Amino acid sequence: MSAPAREHWATKIGLILAMAGNAIGLGNFIRFPAKAAAYGGGAYLIPYFIALFLLGIPIMFVEWVLGRYGGAHGHGHLAPMLYIASKRRLSPKTAAWFAIIGGAVAFVTGVMITGYYTNIIGWMAFYACSSIGGAFAGLKTADDAIGYLVSFLTNPAYNFPAWLISLFIIAFIVSRGVRRGIEIAAKIMMPILFLEGIILVILSLTLGAPVKPEWTSIKGFEWLWTPKLAKLGDPSAFIEGAGQIFFTLSIGIAGIIPNYASYLRREDDIPLSALTTTTLNEFAEVVMGASIAIPLAYAFGGPELMAKVEAGMSGFILSVSALPPLFGKLGGIGAVAGFLWFSLLWFAGVTSAIALVNVITAIFEEDFNIKRSIGAWIAFAIVFLTGVFVNIEGAMKTEQLTDYLDLADFYAGSLLLLVVALIEVIAVLWLWGVDESYEEIHRGAFITIPKWYWKLIAGIIAPIYLLIMLIWFVVTGSPSAAARPENIFGWIAVAMLIIMFILGIVINKAALYRRYGKEITGGA
Amino acid sequence: MPFAPEAAAFLAFGWLVVFGLIAFVAYKWNQVKKRRTEGAS
Numbered sequence: 001m002s003a004p005a006r007e008h009w010a011t012k013i014g015l016i017l018a019m020a021g022n023a024i025g026l027g028n029f030i031r032f033p034a035k036a037a038a039y040g041g042g043a044y045l046i047p048y049f050i051a052l053f054l055l056g057i058p059i060m061f062v063e064w065v066l067g068r069y070g071g072a073h074g075h076g077h078l079a080p081m082l083y084i085a086s087k088r089r090l091s092p093k094t095a096a097w098f099a100i101i102g103g104a105v106a107f108v109t110g111v112m113i114t115g116y117y118t119n120i121i122g123w124m125a126f127y128a129c130s131s132i133g134g135a136f137a138g139l140k141t142a143d144d145a146i147g148y149l150v151s152f153l154t155n156p157a158y159n160f161p162a163w164l165i166s167l168f169i170i171a172f173i174v175s176r177g178v179r180r181g182i183e184i185a186a187k188i189m190m191p192i193l194f195l196e197g198i199i200l201v202i203l204s205l206t207l208g209a210p211v212k213p214e215w216t217s218i219k220g221f222e223w224l225w226t227p228k229l230a231k232l233g234d235p236s237a238f239i240e241g242a243g244q245i246f247f248t249l250s251i252g253i254a255g256i257i258p259n260y261a262s263y264l265r266r267e268d269d270i271p272l273s274a275l276t277t278t279t280l281n282e283f284a285e286v287v288m289g290a291s292i293a294i295p296l297a298y299a300f301g302g303p304e305l306m307a308k309v310e311a312g313m314s315g316f317i318l319s320v321s322a323l324p325p326l327f328g329k330l331g332g333i334g335a336v337a338g339f340l341w342f343s344l345l346w347f348a349g350v351t352s353a354i355a356l357v358n359v360i361t362a363i364f365e366e367d368f369n370i371k372r373s374i375g376a377w378i379a380f381a382i383v384f385l386t387g388v389f390v391n392i393e394g395a396m397k398t399e400q401l402t403d404y405l406d407l408a409d410f411y412a413g414s415l416l417l418l419v420v421a422l423i424e425v426i427a428v429l430w431l432w433g434v435d436e437s438y439e440e441i442h443r444g445a446f447i448t449i450p451k452w453y454w455k456l457i458a459g460i461i462a463p464i465y466l467l468i469m470l471i472w473f474v475v476t477g478s479p480s481a482a483a484r485p486e487n488i489f490g491w492i493a494v495a496m497l498i499i500m501f502i503l504g505i506v507i508n509k510a511a512l513y514r515r516y517g518k519e520i521t522g523g524a
Numbered sequence: 525m526p527f528a529p530e531a532a533a534f535l536a537f538g539w540l541v542v543f544g545l546i547a548f549v550a551y552k553w554n555q556v557k558k559r560r561t562e563g564a565s
Contacts, residue, residue: 042534049541218527225531225538272552279545286542446556 006071006366007178009263012273014183017190019260019277020284021351024193026120026316027247028285029345033294034315037224037306039240040231045286047232047241055465056245057278058458059421061449062428063251064274065441067261076262076362078255079103079508080515082423086431095431096520100508102423103255105416107360107504108497110254112412114356115386115496116405118170120316121349122163124342126152127320131338136328142301142321149320153394153401160391167383170350174357175376178263182354189347196344197288203337204295210329211300220298223306224290239472242465243414248285249278252421256355259362267444275447284348292341293319300326319345357383367511386496393489403486407493410482415473422466429459 009015036044070081083099090098130136139145152158173181207217231237250256264270293315297305300322309318319341327338357379364375389404428437438454477483485491513520 042531042538045534045538045541222527222531225535226528227530227534269556272549272556275545276549276553279542279549282542282545286538290538447552 006074006076007263008265009268010179010183014179014187015260015264015268016273016276016280018182018186018351018355019257019273020280021186021190021193022256022260022355023248023250023277023281023352024190024284025248025250025348025352026117026124026345027244028281028289029197029348030289030293030315030319031247032244032285032289032315033224033292034309034313034318035240035244036290037294037309038312039234039237040228041223042225043227043229043232044237044241047238048244050238051242051245051465052278052282054457054461055242056249056251057275058453058462059251059425060249060257060274060278061271061441061454062424062437062458062462063255063257064261064264064270065437066424066428067255067258068264068266068268068270069440070258071262071264072266074366074515076259076366077103077359077511078106078258078420078424079512080367081255081258081262082427083512083516085427085437088433088436089431092516092520092522096509096512096516098423098427098431100505100512102420102427103508103512104501104504105423106255106420107363107508108500109252109412109416109420110256110356110359111382111386111500112408112497113253114353114360114383115388116390116408116413117349117356118167118353118383119159119163119387119390119405121170121346121353122159122166123152124346124349125166126158126162127324128339128342128346131324131327131335131342134335136324136334136338137331139325139328141325142305145321145324146317148324150398150401154398156391156395159394163387163391166346166350166353167380167387170353170357171376171380171383173354174361174379175373177372178358182358185354186351189351193344193347193351194284194288196340196347197284197292200337200340200344201288201291203333204292207296207299209299210326212302215299215302217295217299220295220306221291223298223303224294235472236476239469242469246417246421248281250352250355252417252419252424254356254359255420255424256352256359258424259359260355262362265444269444269446270441271449272446293323296326297322300329363507363511367514386500389489389492389496397489400487404489404493406482407485407490408497410477410480411493411497415470415477418466418470418473422463422470425458425463425466429454429463434459 066081066085073084075081079099082102083095086098087095139148173185204217205221209216246252297318305322323341324338327334360379360382361372361375364370364378365372393404394401434455438451485494
């Protein structure tokens with residue numbers, strides 16, 4: 001069967017910006033600095049860069065080659081991609097079930113993450129508007145700021161439209177297609193994001209000490225980079241470094257990188273383009289991400305606040321508790337800086353969420369012959385279903401407002417990503433084959449990946465690393481509160497995870513059998 | 525500007541890796557551009 005005609009990226013720069021937008025998300029700016037602060041300061045870069053070269057870059061290559069190969073066969077989502085890669089060494093039936101399960105796990109990660117992630121994006125939109133509207137001027141302390149967050153989250157009149165408008169914008173962009181929607185959005189949003197980031201870095205490092213003379217922002221910058229080498233004795237620093245690489249590069253998330261790579265032409269370069277998007281992401285993270293939130297937070301709360309960050313305060317809580325009162329204290333400049341900060345986070349989130357909604361849309365568009373303009377709104381409806389409980393929980397409770405979000409994040413946003421990545425590596429390196437995939441990745445390549453790197457690092461080290469992470473995560477993460485449903489919203493999250501997994505099985509099986517049914521059942 | 529040497533060292537390490545990557549990909553893209561220009565002429 002010949003592959004149906006598919007859209008392609010119009011320009012190389014559009015592809016790279018869209019891929020970078022896919023990778024650069026909230027994690028670059030709020031998760032990375034908090035993790036670095038908690039796991040060794042400057043020394044955190046050692047496990048972080050080890051994971052980048054042993055795990056991040058090789059899996060990035062794996063996802064790109066799987067995507068382009070799948071796209072050449074008319075596929076934009078993971079299940080059929082896994083099938084055509086793995087059927088070379090598995091029987092069609094076994095390959096089909098391997099692909100269906102892999103596709104279903106990817107589907108769960110996609111719809112569940114998009115559900116809560118778009119909510120957080122909506123919060124950022126609200127905060128950007130609040131800052132420019134002068135609302136931060138009344139926040140004097142971190143407690144005031146937390147009170148402001150709680151009043152927002154518990155008021156559906158604010159948080160529901162903030163979420164829905166952001167989700168609507170994302171679905172609208174996706175509905176317009178790859179060239180007219182996603183690529184144009186990336187070409188507009190990514191330069192704005194980088195410009196805002198650079199302005200904020202300059203502001204952050206030149207801010208001085210608006211609260212106490214000894215709490216200069218540059219002192220906070222120094223504090224972040226001061227190495228705490230003893231922390232490297234703790235294996236969790238290495239797991240956290242690898243975890244951050246996963247989040248930041250968006251690897252293993254729903255097959256969004258394979259999806260974007262599926263719009264490449266068969267002879268388009270992979271190695272240099274993938275390395276370029278990785279590099280842009282690292283710039284946004286290590287250079288910009290480390291230079292904004294922590295220095296600003298230090299200028300607000302000094303060493304006492306940093307001790308809390310070192311003890312594990314999340315980057316999100318730091319961003320919404322320390323930065324709004326600081327921006328409020330800075331007057332007009334602060335209002336603009338607050339707008340820049342939260343709109344930067346909004347852009348970072350939206351460009352990633354577009355990829356998440358697009359991969360769900362691709363399933364309906366390509367395997368069920370539903371027009372993209374309708375498929376995007378079906379994806380919108382599914383995401384609405386997985387995301388609305390974040391709103392409902394806020395509206396119905398007065399404390400512990402994020403049980404649904406935390407549990408969904410624990411399983412879909414942390415654990416299952418590793419499973420998806422492991423399945424992809426096995427499919428490409430082991431089932432498709434080292435030589436075959438190596439040859440495929442070099443079709444039209446501008447640079448050559450050393451064969452030993454592909455064979456040893458991508459084929460052996462990366463899956464072992466993934467397996468260790470998975471075991472570690474299950475053993476150490478399972479006892480945590482986020483892993484256990486403790487109330488109705490926790491149980492709803494469990495139910496949604498199960499329902500979406502079953503839906504993923506049904507959809508992926510139907511999609512696969514529509515295209516390869518005869519081959520799988522032996523009728524071809 | 526008071527900046528502890530060990531903090532400066534790790535800052536330099538992190539930025540060197542990132543800007544090293546930037547220099548590498550920029551150099552490679554430039555080579556691609558050159559090859560294309562030569563191929564076209």
